[in-house]
Amino acid sequence: MKNLVILGAGTSGTMMANHLVSKLPKDEWKITIVDQYKTHYYQPGFLFLPFDIYTTKQVKKNGKKFIPKGVNYIQEKIELIKPEENKVSLENGETLNYDILIVATGTKIAPDETEGMDGPMWHKNIFDFYTYEGAKALRNKLREWEGGKLVIHITEMPIKCPVAPLEFAFLADSFFKNKGMRDKVDITFVTPLDGAFTKPKATEALHYLLEEKGIKEVTDFNIERVDYENNKIIDYADTEVDYDLLVTVPTNMGDALIERSGLGDDLNYIPTNKTTLQTEAHENIFAIGDCTNLPASKAGSVAHFEAEILTENILRYIDGRELKEEFDGHANCFIETGNGKALLIDFNYTTEPVEGTFPFPGVGPLSLLKESRTNHMGKMAFRWIYWNMLIKGVHIPFVSATMSKKGKKLEN
Amino acid sequence: MEKTYLQSIIQINEEGYLTDFTQWTKEIGAEIAKEQGIEMTDKHWEVIDYIHDKYKNEEALSIRGIKKSGVINIKEFYELFPGGPLKKATLIAGIPKPKSCI
Ligand SMILES: Cc1cc2nc3c(=O)[nH]c(=O)nc-3n(C[C@H](O)[C@H](O)[C@H](O)COP(=O)(O)OP(=O)(O)OC[C@H]3O[C@@H](n4cnc5c(N)ncnc54)[C@H](O)[C@@H]3O)c2cc1C
Numbered sequence: 212m213k214n215l216v217i218l219g220a221g222t223s224g225t226m227m228a229n230h231l232v233s234k235l236p237k238d239e240w241k242i243t244i245v246d247q248y249k250t251h252y253y254q255p256g257f258l259f260l261p262f263d264i265y266t267t268k269q270v271k272k273n274g275k276k277f278i279p280k281g282v283n284y285i286q287e288k289i290e291l292i293k294p295e296e297n298k299v300s301l302e303n304g305e306t307l308n309y310d311i312l313i314v315a316t317g318t319k320i321a322p323d324e325t326e327g328m329d330g331p332m333w334h335k336n337i338f339d340f341y342t343y344e345g346a347k348a349l350r351n352k353l354r355e356w357e358g359g360k361l362v363i364h365i366t367e368m369p370i371k372c373p374v375a376p377l378e379f380a381f382l383a384d385s386f387f388k389n390k391g392m393r394d395k396v397d398i399t400f401v402t403p404l405d406g407a408f409t410k411p412k413a414t415e416a417l418h419y420l421l422e423e424k425g426i427k428e429v430t431d432f433n434i435e436r437v438d439y440e441n442n443k444i445i446d447y448a449d450t451e452v453d454y455d456l457l458v459t460v461p462t463n464m465g466d467a468l469i470e471r472s473g474l475g476d477d478l479n480y481i482p483t484n485k486t487t488l489q490t491e492a493h494e495n496i497f498a499i500g501d502c503t504n505l506p507a508s509k510a511g512s513v514a515h516f517e518a519e520i521l522t523e524n525i526l527r528y529i530d531g532r533e534l535k536e537e538f539d540g541h542a543n544c545f546i547e548t549g550n551g552k553a554l555l556i557d558f559n560y561t562t563e564p565v566e567g568t569f570p571f572p573g574v575g576p577l578s579l580l581k582e583s584r585t586n587h588m589g590k591m592a593f594r595w596i597y598w599n600m601l602i603k604g605v606h607i608p609f610v611s612a613t614m615s616k617k618g619k620k621l622e623n
Numbered sequence: 624m625e626k627t628y629l630q631s632i633i634q635i636n637e638e639g640y641l642t643d644f645t646q647w648t649k650e651i652g653a654e655i656a657k658e659q660g661i662e663m664t665d666k667h668w669e670v671i672d673y674i675h676d677k678y679k680n681e682e683a684l685s686i687r688g689i690k691k692s693g694v695i696n697i698k699e700f701y702e703l704f705p706g707g708p709l710k711k712a713t714l715i716a717g718i719p720k721p722k723s724c725i
Contacts, residue, residue: 367687403686405707409722431707433686435697447686447701447708477687 213240215525216299216309218289218468220246222254222602223500223514224315225277229604230522232279235529243283243307245299251277253597255511257346258375258547261353262386269594271343277602289316292472294493311495311525314481316468318371318501318509320345322461325366327437329461337437337457340379341371349458353386358395359455364444365402366434369478370463371501371509373409374556376400377417378547379458384424385549399427401444401452406430412563413556416580420548463509465502480504485560486536488521495528497521506560507540515601516541516612541614543569545590553586555579559614570610572618579619628654640713640720644678647717656715659706663715667703670695674716684709684721 215231217224228244235242256270278284288302292312299307320341322329328337338352339345363380370376380400387393400407400421406414407421407428421428432446437459443451444459465479474481474492482491483503490496499521500514507513517538524534540560545553555577556564569577576585600607626635628651634642639655641647652671656663673694677684686709689700704711709721 367685405710433697447697448705477691 213310214308215240215242215311215313216307217242217244217313217315218292218299219315219317219500219502220244220251220274220278220284221315221317221500222511222597223317223502223518224313225251225274225602226515226518226604227313227315227499227521228282229277229279229602230518231525232281234522234526237281241283242281243285244278245285245287245289245301245307246274247286247288248274249286250274251602252343253594254341255372255597256594257340257343258378258382260343260346261340261349261379262382263350263354264382265594267343267347270346272598277598289468290471292468292474292496294472294474294496297495309495311528312493312497313521313525314469314474314490314496314498314502315500316466316502318463318465318480320461321464322459324462324464325434325437327439328366328459330437330439332437332439336442336455337439337459339459339461341375341460341463352456356456358387358392360397360399360453361456361458362399362401362444362452362454364400364432364434364452364457364459365404366460366462367403368409369509370460372544373508374544374546376402376460377407377421380426381420381424381549382547384426388550397427398425399429399452399454401429401432403433404430410556410558410563412565413580416554417546420582424549469502476504484536485540486538487524487534488517488538489524489528489534497525497528505538505540507538508542508544510542510544511597511601512543513541515607516543518604519606519612537613539613541612543610545586545593547587547590548582551587552582552584553590554582555586555589557614557619562614562616565619567619569618570615572615638720641717644717652715652717655717659704659711659714661704661711661715664703666695666699667715670700670703670712671716674712674718678716678718684713 217227250271251274253270256265259265290300290302292299334348338349340349365376387396407417408414435445435447437444443453445451465475469475469479481498483498485505488497490498499517501509520538543557545555547553558564566580577589624635625632633646636642653663700708
């Protein structure tokens, strides 16, 4: 019997378990998946939880439910990966041997990387919404907050779901409008980038929306520290931004496990071949999703595209065939813009988000880079698709793993 | 686009960044710095050397990377290249503007 071990049962790990269970011969391969938590969170829902759009129940489910029969599920913290010995040790002292390892441990926030951030005011008037705890604490705060300066802030790039902070700003604008208190809230969006988003084309469209909604922008802001006593964030150029309520996206880092195992870069991301998903250092270790150093967006949709290609490459690797160099960085993200509307962007390593229709060329029904209600319905449907199709590894009809250029207004 | 520095014709993009690193020389770097109001010192060149190293090894540049470089701390980096230090330093170094972002 050979062993295939998957580390992490989040979006990517769960998808891989579901893909592989039907592809690997049961009498030759044993598949094991390990995660520290019982709960599988629907992280995209953390954006809606603070505004009471989703309930806590809608964003978490028992993780085991999504692991297919025939896969050995272990709920335990992973202590160390020992690539030289092809072993993984768990916190309870157990050791797992592997012939193939898939790392899918994701990324998480590291507020302690910034002075003053997770000090005494953490989750009092400084919040994150990238964790369940943060999003829920922020919901409770927003229910009673009477207004003032709301600052939405990105600490440093890369972060997972790079559009989420902007979406948060748009949703906040609608939220306070609906509460009849928009005039009491001053919203500022603070970013280390030189514009609203990482891709110039989308930045233009998004900048326009920020302006329309009266949200101020502070760009090129590299935070040095949070002065929590005086409610200010201060950057290295001594620029200061005052807040009453700070909603920040702290530095994102791979799990400390990656650092302990000597497999990561500065931010604990695993150097991974960007087309095959094999790790650069070890041929029998593959990595998928947010834990890699791929120059692609860290998003569930990206992980979904990666999973299809990684499944193919695992099979090829087992057969001793050459790996398919196919992953192109395809990302497909809805951007919630408030008031029941959303934008949709589709891009990859080399092609910028463009205008057009999706997934059917010329027909849609979704429109790329344009605000519409149908796009918003798409974003809301994503939760259903996530729980019922995406993590179960069901192919989403009409959406291909690599980016299609049909129906899009591409520039040369 | 083209621009003439010290009698050589240099290829640049619309933001002024060199598009062909082989055309870069230290003298041209110093000229670009002057345009940015920066008088180059040894410390400046030390940073530029570090940036060239990173560029040659195809490693991404970031504020975090500078912090860990051991060459300079971030406060000094901002003092040497006021404004956007990474953007200015790469402009002077003749390499593309960093995209530390996806
Ligand atoms: C606010 C927000 C909004 C988002 N919106 C969208 C969106 O609209 N669309 C979209 O496509 N994506 C969105 N995303 C991103 C998406 O959720 C992630 O990209 C996706 O979940 C990544 O999957 P992953 O499997 O790589 O990591 P994760 O799903 O984070 O899973 C990693 C798993 O590894 C486990 N693990 C890590 N270390 C250890 C250890 N040492 N021991 C045991 N277990 C360990 C963790 O417990 C976790 O379960 C959003 C994310 C956030 C935070």
